[in-house]
Amino acid sequence: MDMEFTVEDLAFRDEVRAFIAENYPQELRGKQDEGDELGKEDFLAWHRILHKKGWVAPAWPVEYGGTGWSPTQRYIWSEETARADCIRLMPFGLSMVGPVIYTFGTPEQKAKFLPRILSGEDWWCQGYSEPGSGSDLASLRTKAVRDGDHYVVNGQKTWTTMAQHADWGFFLVRTDSDAKQQEGISFLLVDMKTPGITVRPIITLGGEHEVNEVWLEDVRVPVENRVYEENKGWTCAKFLLAHERTGIAGVAASKRGIERIKDIARSEQDGDRPLLANPFFKRKVAELQTDLTALEFTELRSLAGEAAGRGPGPESSLLKIKGSEIQQRITELALEAVGHYGAPYFRGFGEGDNEHPIGPDYAHRTAPSYFNMRKTTIYGGSNEIQHNIIAKMVLGL
Amino acid sequence: MDFTYNETQGMIRDTLARFLADTYDFDTRQKMIATDAGRDPGIWNALANELGLLGAAFDEEHGGLGGGALENALLMEEFGKVIAIEPYLQTVVIGGGALKAVGGAQAAAHIPGIISGETIIAFAYAEPQGRYDLANIRTTAKADGSGYILNGHKGVVYCAPWATHLLVTARTGGSTRERNGVELFLIDANLPGITRRDYPTVDGNRASEVYFENVAIPGDALLAGGMDLIDRVVDEATVAVCAEATGVMAKLHEGTLDYSKQRQQFGQPIARFQVLQHRMVDMFMEVEQAKSMTTYATLHLDKPAHERMAAVSQCKAKVSRGAKFVGQNAIQTHGGIGITQELAIGHYFKRATLIEGQFGSADYHYDRFERLVIDEAA
Numbered sequence: 001m002d003m004e005f006t007v008e009d010l011a012f013r014d015e016v017r018a019f020i021a022e023n024y025p026q027e028l029r030g031k032q033d034e035g036d037e038l039g040k041e042d043f044l045a046w047h048r049i050l051h052k053k054g055w056v057a058p059a060w061p062v063e064y065g066g067t068g069w070s071p072t073q074r075y076i077w078s079e080e081t082a083r084a085d086c087i088r089l090m091p092f093g094l095s096m097v098g099p100v101i102y103t104f105g106t107p108e109q110k111a112k113f114l115p116r117i118l119s120g121e122d123w124w125c126q127g128y129s130e131p132g133s134g135s136d137l138a139s140l141r142t143k144a145v146r147d148g149d150h151y152v153v154n155g156q157k158t159w160t161t162m163a164q165h166a167d168w169g170f171f172l173v174r175t176d177s178d179a180k181q182q183e184g185i186s187f188l189l190v191d192m193k194t195p196g197i198t199v200r201p202i203i204t205l206g207g208e209h210e211v212n213e214v215w216l217e218d219v220r221v222p223v224e225n226r227v228y229e230e231n232k233g234w235t236c237a238k239f240l241l242a243h244e245r246t247g248i249a250g251v252a253a254s255k256r257g258i259e260r261i262k263d264i265a266r267s268e269q270d271g272d273r274p275l276l277a278n279p280f281f282k283r284k285v286a287e288l289q290t291d292l293t294a295l296e297f298t299e300l301r302s303l304a305g306e307a308a309g310r311g312p313g314p315e316s317s318l319l320k321i322k323g324s325e326i327q328q329r330i331t332e333l334a335l336e337a338v339g340h341y342g343a344p345y346f347r348g349f350g351e352g353d354n355e356h357p358i359g360p361d362y363a364h365r366t367a368p369s370y371f372n373m374r375k376t377t378i379y380g381g382s383n384e385i386q387h388n389i390i391a392k393m394v395l396g397l
Numbered sequence: 398m399d400f401t402y403n404e405t406q407g408m409i410r411d412t413l414a415r416f417l418a419d420t421y422d423f424d425t426r427q428k429m430i431a432t433d434a435g436r437d438p439g440i441w442n443a444l445a446n447e448l449g450l451l452g453a454a455f456d457e458e459h460g461g462l463g464g465g466a467l468e469n470a471l472l473m474e475e476f477g478k479v480i481a482i483e484p485y486l487q488t489v490v491i492g493g494g495a496l497k498a499v500g501g502a503q504a505a506a507h508i509p510g511i512i513s514g515e516t517i518i519a520f521a522y523a524e525p526q527g528r529y530d531l532a533n534i535r536t537t538a539k540a541d542g543s544g545y546i547l548n549g550h551k552g553v554v555y556c557a558p559w560a561t562h563l564l565v566t567a568r569t570g571g572s573t574r575e576r577n578g579v580e581l582f583l584i585d586a587n588l589p590g591i592t593r594r595d596y597p598t599v600d601g602n603r604a605s606e607v608y609f610e611n612v613a614i615p616g617d618a619l620l621a622g623g624m625d626l627i628d629r630v631v632d633e634a635t636v637a638v639c640a641e642a643t644g645v646m647a648k649l650h651e652g653t654l655d656y657s658k659q660r661q662q663f664g665q666p667i668a669r670f671q672v673l674q675h676r677m678v679d680m681f682m683e684v685e686q687a688k689s690m691t692t693y694a695t696l697h698l699d700k701p702a703h704e705r706m707a708a709v710s711q712c713k714a715k716v717s718r719g720a721k722f723v724g725q726n727a728i729q730t731h732g733g734i735g736i737t738q739e740l741a742i743g744h745y746f747k748r749a750t751l752i753e754g755q756f757g758s759a760d761y762h763y764d765r766f767e768r769l770v771i772d773e774a775a
């Protein structure tokens with residue numbers, strides 16, 4: 001057993017640090033930290049820089065454009081990008097549909113879509129959930145009926161993150177209504193500009209426009225845009241859910257989050273001392289940091305297992321549960337730290353009010369972030385569902 | 398022992414509940430918030446003049462119905478149930494509370510205006526450096542002839558954009574965190590030298606940063622009593638906020654229960670899943686305990702300061718924790734729909750969240766309780 005970085009790892013870390021220092025766009029610095037809403041162009045600016053360098057998809061096989069990094073190098077990469085508060089790229093293309101396409105797709109699909117995912121030319125969204133099918137995803141009802149060399153798709157998706165920017169979406173649709181639930185589903189790649197698609201915003205508690213309803217009315221999708229076999233889409237969906245093990249825990253970002261809380265609590269006064277010297281507050285930070293260490297080492301053990309050839313397994317549910325809880329606690333503590341100045345609602349300021357936000361800079365997004373981050377225990381398979389998975393798959397109950 | 402409301406109190410509560418059921422449904426509330434003013438002044442006027450409820454907690458000699466803290470609590474609970482944005486806490490509980498405590502000509506001068514709905518008071522007490530310490534005050538009131546000159550900055554003053562009067566804590570002497578020298582002043586909100594920056598708050602209210610620059614105020618603006626009076630007024634306000642919280646929490650729980658019975662996943666209502674059942678039971682227990690603690694603290698408001706403060710701190714600490722638990726679990730049990738602006742549940746969650754810190758977080762109040770009760774006994 002050995003937890004030290006090798007000399008090569010350390011050299012790699014220095015290379016990464018230098019690259020970020022030289023190339024991360026000046027205008028994006030601090031933006032994510034402050035919790036500002038990020039626009040499409042913000043994501044793409046960093047995406048393109050990484051693509052140019054060949055570092056945009058570290059997890060992909062080299063033949064499709066991956067970096068060929070070892071798990072340790074990938075770990076270093078996520079650490080360093082989080083440390084510098086680099087924008088976390090959208091997962092839908094790079095971490096979700098990309099791997100599905102290079103694993104299950106036809107040569108034509110690979111040739112058409114993978115380069116455009118890497119370059120950032122196509123922005124992807126994920127059309128799984130429906131109003132009646134959240135946790136019980138396999139009950140989905142959006143229907144695709146074969147008509148010559150097209151499918152005609154009708155139905156409604158919801159919670160579709162960033163669909164307002166999307167060029168393409170990957171959708172789960174029912175192609176056989178008579179089969180057992182999981183067996184009648186297909187995986188379709190849909191051009192979001194196809195006639196019959198309507199995207200409507202859903203505004204979330206912090207005032208953000210992140211998620212959408214997507215309505216599909218007689219949307220014609222070429223059969224060649226189906227990935228894998230008809231009625232076997234659930235295989236792709238399951239693969240995708242289990243695939244994204246690295247990063248699901250959000251360790252690197254949470255480390256950054258805890259440092260930020262310490263910074264806030266050093267600035268906030270609590271009588272004659274900084275808030276960070278308040279024993280109750282300090283203890284909460286210590287507990288959080290300790291839980292994060294436990295999570296980090298659980299993730300590292302899991303990564304080591306992956307490196308040794310054991311595929312991602314249901315223990316990733318543990319990373320999801322603990323990781324999301326920690327993300328939430330960070331926002332909870334930040335809100336607590338700013339005291340009264342969590343209350344002003346900066347989005348509500350009048351048009352043209354360009355004055356300094358009310359209270360300290362670090363305060364103005366704490367409440368909306370806290371509200372927004374309630375999502376982490378709901379999406380990606382709710383934490384209750386993750387408990388069910390561990391109970392069944394790990395504990396054998 | 399008797400923990401029931403008497404007949405008059407029951408009538409007061411029912412009157413308000415019926416009125417709010419007619420006027421304060423969720424959509425109407427959202428529309429009021431979205432207006433420029435951020436409220437519908439007609440509601441306040443109706444509370445005062447059609448229903449006569451703003452006098453419930455005042456003595457008959459001032460034109461009130463003769464009630465007090467209990468009336469405040471039951472009204473605040475009803476306001477909580479509709480997440481009302483009315484300035485009852487600031488105007489009646491806090492402003493009215495201070496005036497009742499000082500009595501005399503000042504009470505006689507201002508209370509009738511409160512009862513008739515003309516006077517709206519905002520409580521300008523918090524300062525950027527002060528957190529929850531009420532004596533951590535830099536705003537100064539310097540004696541000047543028969544009056545005072547005010548200078549300073551008060552932060553996050555709820556309801557200030559609507560206020561006709563400000564109840565301000567300011568220092569007539571002593572250093573920033575000293576109790577001595579802090580006094581309470583009730584002043585006209587539009588005096589020369591007062592400026593505001595108004596903004597909405599995340600829980601749907603309106604608030605302001607209020608700046609005082611050489612504001613000349615008359616001598617009779619001083620409500621004499623210093624920090625002891627301020628402690629008392631804020632304790633009353635804290636309990637009132639806890640009463641509001643019981644209404645907010647009850648609705649969070651009720652809404653979650655209803656939703657879990659309707660929402661089907663895996664071919665059954667999600668209410669059938671035991672993990673959710675037990676969670677909703679835990680929420681129920683938090684609601685009940687919040688009600689108990691609020692009653693406990695309400696009945697301690699007239700006890701000697703030491704006992705009163707200990708009870709209020711236990712109450713607020715428990716309610717803060719409970720509000721967080723109930724709010725977070727209400728959202729979690731709703732799933733995605735819980736984090737949208739469309740459903741009321743998320744707005745109750747936001748108010749519950751801000752209540753957690755209002756007049757002191759759980760940490761602050763556990764600390765105060767420890768100092769009052771545990772350290773002293775050690």
Ligand SMILES: Cc1cc2nc3c(=O)[nH]c(=O)nc-3n(C[C@H](O)[C@H](O)[C@H](O)COP(=O)(O)OP(=O)(O)OC[C@H]3O[C@@H](n4cnc5c(N)ncnc54)[C@H](O)[C@@H]3O)c2cc1C
Nearest residue numbers: 126128129134135159161375379382384670729730732733
């Ligand atoms: C911000 C956000 C972004 C999202 N982005 C996307 C996206 O891009 N694409 C996409 O397809 N989807 C997306 N989702 C949807 C997400 O996957 C669903 O919200 C999630 O699957 C939960 O479904 P639901 O919201 O319908 O809740 P429900 O399934 O109705 O669950 C409600 C509650 O019941 C519990 N529950 C349900 N079943 C059980 C059970 N068997 N045992 C115990 N408890 C149970 C849940 O845990 C939850 O607490 C997003 C959601 C959010 C909030």
Ligand SMILES: Cc1cc2nc3c(=O)[nH]c(=O)nc-3n(C[C@H](O)[C@H](O)[C@H](O)COP(=O)(O)OP(=O)(O)OC[C@H]3O[C@@H](n4cnc5c(N)ncnc54)[C@H](O)[C@@H]3O)c2cc1C
Nearest residue numbers: 387388391397668669670671672673674675676677678679
């Ligand atoms: C110190 C002591 C003194 C006692 N004295 C007496 C006595 O004087 N007379 C007498 O008659 N009995 C007595 N009891 C017995 C006591 O009533 C039983 O222990 C109790 O009813 C639990 O039954 P069990 O021990 O068989 O546990 P089980 O019923 O086997 O339960 C085991 C676990 O499963 C859980 N569980 C069971 N059913 C469910 C469910 N539906 N949902 C979720 N969880 C569930 C339980 O909560 C528990 O955690 C005593 C027990 C103790 C420990």
